[in-house]
Structures are given as structure tokens and as C-alpha cells.
Amino acid sequence: MDNGRYDFNAIEKKWQDYWLSQKTFKAPNGAPTADTKSPAKPDPKAPLHLRPKYYVLDMFPYPSGQGLHVGHPEGYTASDIVARYKRMTGFNVLHPIGWDAFGLPAEQYAVQTGTHPALTTQKNIANMRRQIQALGFSYDWDRQVDTTDINYYKWTQWIFLKFFNSWFDDTQQKARPIEELPIPEDIRNRGEKAVRQYIDDHRLAYEAQAPVNWCPALGTVLANEEVVGGLSERGGHPVIRKPMRQWMLRITKYAERLLDGLKDLDWTESIKKLQADWIGKSIGAEVDFKVDSRDDVIRVFTTRPDTLFGATYMVLAPEHPLVDALTTEEYKQPIADYKEQAARKSDLDRTDLAKDKTGQFTGAYAVNPVNEQKIPIWISDYVLISYGTGAIMAVPAHDERDFEFAARFGLPIIPVVRPEDETLAAQVESARACFIGNGTAVNSGPFNGLSTPQFKEKITAWLEDKQLGKKAVNYKLRDWLFSRQRYWGEPFPILHVEDGQTLALSEEDLPLGLPEMEDYKPTENGRPPLARAADWVSITLPDGRKARRETNTMPQWAGSCWYYLRYMDPDNQSAAFDSLVEKYWMPVDLYIGGAEHAVLHLLYSRFWHKLLYDLGYVSTPEPFRKLVNQGMILGEDNQKMSKSRGNVINPDQVIADYGADSMRLYEMFMGPLEAAKPWSMRGVEGVHRFLNKSWRMIVNPDTGALQDAVRDAKADEETLRILHQTIKKVTGDIEHFAFNTAISQMMIFVNHLSRRQVRPKEVLETYVLLLSPFAPHVAEELWQRLGHPQTLAYEPWPAFDPMLTKEKEIELAVQIGGKIKDRILVSADADEKEIEQKALAAPKIQTLLNGRTPKKIIVIKSRLVNIIA
């Protein structure tokens, strides 16, 4: 910085060093008092720990070898602007960052090279931290968390133990410690083993032998959420169904609360809907169908009990437990063949809608409870064992899938709902069309004539009365498959004792660290890599029994489910976080991240949070009050950035060429935060020119001293007005995340003041404060050159005077019949009468009206006048 030009590289280095060494953004923990939880008025002069809190959270990144891409700084800049703004308005701001550092790439690299994943991970973290620090975000670096740090995952394991040692009380709708689980008398009478089994069956973390999504290419199982169209979300490899012993988390118990909790969240409706659809609540009835000439009963779930009279056959999932018992001798072989075929099918095959429906008759019949009709029982893979009861009543006239199936196998179609539309009604009547909407009941005995909703209510009551069925609710949400066959993840604090008992480590035994390994591949017989660590796996208990450690590890989601809690108290050795500290900081006031986590991470986090809430560890029922999703940044060719397209923008290069402030400012100026938008290097140059102009407005580029125009002078009226308009606009736009228009307004301000030969120092200082959340480095430097030795990070945010934002005289458009014909100048406080008279007196209006009297005159103050002739 030898001369006065805008030397962004030197300025940015200087202030980044200053912020780090001064710990400018260190946020002290406060106490949860009335003042800090619901402040009457934040005080920008109060000591930080006595101020009201504001928690701004970024979705922490996976430290990949590729480093940062331009998408990261978008969300991070937006949250940083809010964090800096909130600090200046008097809040104690918690703004942390960390590393979601377990994950497959480091492990795959380890398999290939033998390098320990921890080494790769730490190297990548160091690089990404350098990149993130080069952008000047106001993180409190003393609060960094790293999910692979044993001091962190100790507590991830601790939370897992909470799941393991809890059950869900359906009547109270909350989790409770497993010790409080009531054991039924008959179970207790059957002995200790039965009791143990009963307890294990109620834990919120449990083991199950279940068909899972196995991905041979990745060598691991995947959660339902990680399988997209039968392919793995990561890499797009085929996924097959395979029965395996796996750890599950009982998220389904929380379905209702996860759905209900969405109501009060300040999230976009589209994200809430995505989660609600994923939870997939449907209300209907369970109905029992007796099997003809047998004692068995098949229970089905239906959302349309009003169509019971139209049920002409039943379908069971091939895996349904009654299938073998029901099947008549004659059909044993074809049923066995069909089951075999269905079991072999991959998810991709099973969900392929294009294919024809398949199925097989069992030879057995059921009795329709409403009319005693005998209907055939089939099996088909279009009925899923994992939803509802694994069996359906088929109503081909009013369900498209049943209609298709009936058509293919020549099963009868009986219409029982008559649609409003006559043409459609005729088609439904003659079984040529399927109608799934609401209508009027027909062919339904005593219920004929009822509307669909009325019928539903009546028949449900009728079924309950006759004890043939009852109202029921089902969810699409499935339990969360929580184990992976990998090395680089949190080990489960679980022991399998030789006598078959599953034992959890006690809290005092945590953390359970990962063993050192030489070979990170799965074993030859397909067991997880940890099975190779013989010394680690085998253990003798104090009572002499031998046991084996669980060799699966937790999925990557585990660490990210609760990291926002650890930030509050990252160095706590005796607890995951202190309870008072939690009460001070929670909930997260603003959470910014990509929409790709709409279902997975956000649903899992909410689930964990609710468990911790039930057990009394956290004080809020929901973790994230407001959620904002940044849009994707596309390449200059308007395509998704990818190496193969060669359109990837490297943030390091942009920072080197234009500076971090320009990078930040450009990413905010591109367009609305939530929108997808293409990169433009010309655009970066544009905002860079603006920063340069801001610099030259204040600093003489030849001497480095302040410009001669910078004086201790009173601002003229116009300058004052534009300044106050700018304060108003920038403040409001930050509150509404409209950063692009805030920047436009600052450009208007600079365009105005740069032309002035007198630039009052006070006005410039206010401007620098407004600019500072967006371009903090140059703002700090200008602030210093304007004579302030301290950082501006805690300066009070400028206030505007509404009176000063108003123009004295306004130009109004005068329309005739909605078309602009002339303009008039009126004073800002002119009343309607006055405006009307002025408008009518305007010369062109006079000519056009030509003496006619207007029918109506509409005056919109400060906007326009519309004359209806």
C-alpha cells in the first residue's frame, strides 16, 4: 500500500490478519435472561455477553480435495452480511463454521493409497479453511468443529446411546428413558430373555434383519433417501434389495411431530411441502377381510373406505406373511416362482412405471365384509410390504393401478362412485374409465347417494361398530437405516456378546475411537473394513464373557445432525454442551444452505433435536427458526458447472484477480439469493469498478491521502436525501435478503456523491458503514483512513430519518383512460383536490379533453392521476 490506489490484495490480507489476531468476531456465551432472549431494544454499546443473541448458521462444508467452489461463498456471504449487520444493530452474534469431515472420498483414497483418511481430511480442511478465511467471513474461529475429531464424535456416540436407551411413549408422544418402559405381565412371566427382547424391540435405535438398499459398487447399504430412482444418489450406481442385519433409528415414531412442527417454521412453503410429502401422511381406515373357509384375516389399509363395495379382488405384497399359508395346492409352484422373481428384482425394476403390471393368483378367496362377496386374492409387487399392512383391497373402477391390473388379468370392475361430469360418468359406468375423484355413491347398498366425504365418515363408523375396521393413519416415512459398511465414520458404541445379548457401552466408556488400519478395504467375505481390526473387535467383558464390537459405522448424516449444538460450547469436556449456554443461544435464528438438503439433513436434524428435547437436553422443539436456500450458480454458458463441461470458476483465481470484496459483492449482486443464476466475469469487473469508485470517492489515488472534496461540511439537501434513502433501502433489503437491490442503491449513492465537489465526511462515514457487511475489507480500510483506529464491526448501524427520504416536489403522470398523456409537478404534501386541479389544467390534457367534463378522476398520491373522459 505504498500509494493511494485500491490495492485490494494488500488491504484484504491486512484486515484478515487483524480480525484473526484481534479475535474481532469472538462471541462470548451469555446467560439466558429475559433481556437476551426477547430484547426490548438491542443496545450496540452494551458488553457482548449481555446483549440479545442472534445465531446465524451456515451449512458446514464437506472438506473435499477439490476445495471451495463458487457455490459455497454465495450462502456464506449472505449469512455473513446478516451476521455483520446484526452485530452492528446490537446483537451478540454466534456465527460459526466447521467441517462435515467423515465421508467416502477420503476412504476411497485410503483404499487406493493406504493414506490414513484422517491425514487426507486434515489436509483438505487446512486448504478449505485458507480459502474460507480469504473471503473475510466473520466466523468465530475458536468455535470450529470437525465431525471426525474424537472430541466431537464422542458426543455423536453419546447421542446414539440416547437413542439406544430410549423408547417412544405413544400416549405421551415423546421419547422416554428405556428404564421407564413398562413391561407387560405376560412378557415378564416368560423370563429374562423375553424381557430383554421386548426392551430391544422398543429402543429408538434397534437392529433389524430387513431387505435394504445394497449398492455393490459402493460396497455399502444406503438409506431410502439416498436412493434416487433405483440408483445411488452418489455416483448413480445400481442398488439392489438384499436382506441384511442393520441398525435403524425409529424416526417413524416422530412422523406426526415432524409434520406438525413444520407449521411454525419460517421456511419457504416449497421446502416445508417437500418434507411433508416425504413424511406422507394419509388418513383412511383399516379393514379386515376374512379369508374364505379359513380362520385367517387380512387387514388392509385404504384411504377410500367409501369404495369398499367396488373391491373386486385383493392383492398382497409377495413378502406378506400369510401368502404361503393361503396359497392352495394348485398354485404353490407359480406363487413360489413369482415370489422368487420379485425378490430378485432391483429397486429400479420394481419402480419402473413403464412396465406392465405382473401378479399371480393364490387360489384363495376373501370375503368382502360389506356385502359378503367372495373375491380372489392375488399377489403382486405393486403392493409394497413396507407400507400400510402390505395388503390392499383392489377397487379397479377408482384406482388407476388397480384398473391397470384388472384390465391385464381380466378381473371385474364395479363402479361405485359417480362423477359429476356426465360424459365421464358414462365411461365409468361402462368400466371404460377409472375415476379417482370425489362423487356420489352408487352400487353401494344402503349408502347409495352419499357424497364421497359423507360416505367415508359413515362407513368408518359402521366398520368400527361392527368391529370390522377402524380409522387409521399411515405415513410414507420409513425408519432410518443408520449403519454403513465403511471405515471412515463414527464407530457404534455397541458390543455383541457371545450369548447373543447386544450391549451398549456406558457413557463413561466413550469415546470409542477408530482403530488404526493398514488396509481399508472391506473383508473378502464382504464384512465392513473394521472387521479386519481383530484386536479392536474382540473384547472380554469384566464378567468374563467374550464380545465383538459392532463393525458397521454411522452414516455421514450423523455428525451433521447436531453440529449446530456443539458450536455453542465446542470445548466442553464433560457434556455435549452446557444447558445454560444452550438456553442462551438456541434456536438458530437463521440457517442458510443449499436446497439439496431439503429432506435429508434437515429432517434428520429435526428428528435428533426432538429426541434431545424429549430427554430435556435442549429447550426448543425445533432447531432452525428461519431457513433460506441459496440458488445454484451456473457456468457462464448457463449450464451446471462441471469439470467435463470446462465451465468451472475457481474462487481462488477470482480473489487473486479482483479481490474477496469483489467476489462477495458480485455473488450478491447477481440476482435474488434463492434463484439459480449464471456466472459472468464481466459482472465481477462491474462490481469491482464500483468498489474502485467508492475508494476514489474518498481516497486520492495519487497521494493516498483523503480527497480534497472530503470535508467537515454540512450535506446539501439532495445528498442528504439520497443518503437517507440509501440507509432505508439497504437496511430493509438486508432484512429481506434482497442483497442485489441493496447494492444497486449503494451504486446510485456513489454515482451521485462522486460527482460532488464537496463530500461531507459524516456522509461518507455512514456510507462506509452501510457498505461494510458486503465488502468488509475495503470498508475497514476506508473507515481507518477516515480517522477511526478501531474496527467498524461494532459501530452502531446507521439510522435514517423518514422525513429526509422524501422529495419536496414530485412529478406525477397524468393519464387519460389509463394512457399517459402528460406530466405535472406537485409539492409532496399536495392534497388530492390540488393534484386533480393541476392535472386538469395541464396544457395537453386541456387539448385532449377539449372541453368535455371527465366522468371520473382517480388520484393516487405520489404516483399518478387517471382521468376517465
Added chain:
RNA sequence: GCCGGAGUGGCGGAAUGGCAGACGCGAAGGAUUCAAAAUCCUUUCCGGUUCACCCCGGGUGUGGGUUCGACUCCCACCUCCGGCACCA
């Protein structure tokens, strides 16, 4: 197929019932310069008349509607992007 979101100059976008195109990019012309870069000034939705000032008409994916007035609200359709996909 179903559910979201979006369609505005050459480009990114602004305006959520009241003067369409703020701000930026690009382009054109001019000033400065020996020259260039940088900077500054002017013009820049389309068409017509014509740029000396003007003036006239059209215009926000398409077609209809509501309204004194529609980019904005309603109906139908088209296109693009994202999500879900046999959940009974």
C-alpha cells in the same frame, strides 16, 4: 404422470395492482491521452416519422378475463428448471 418454481431489452436483473426496463454488463459516440489502459460525459426496449427538439404506435411466453388501471390478480395453454414417482 403428479407437485413446486420460473418465463421481462443483446445479457444478469428491477418494479408484486399505479410512469415497465432501476442498477450492472455489453454496445455506440464523445472528452482526456503522443497512444493505450483507466477515468469522465452522452446514447442504448422495438417500430414509425425522424433524430434539432419532439411526436405517434406497440411492448413483460401465448390466448382470454377482472379492473379506471395488470409484469403483478383469475382461467386455459406453451416452454424451461427443480422435486417426487406403483405409498393403496
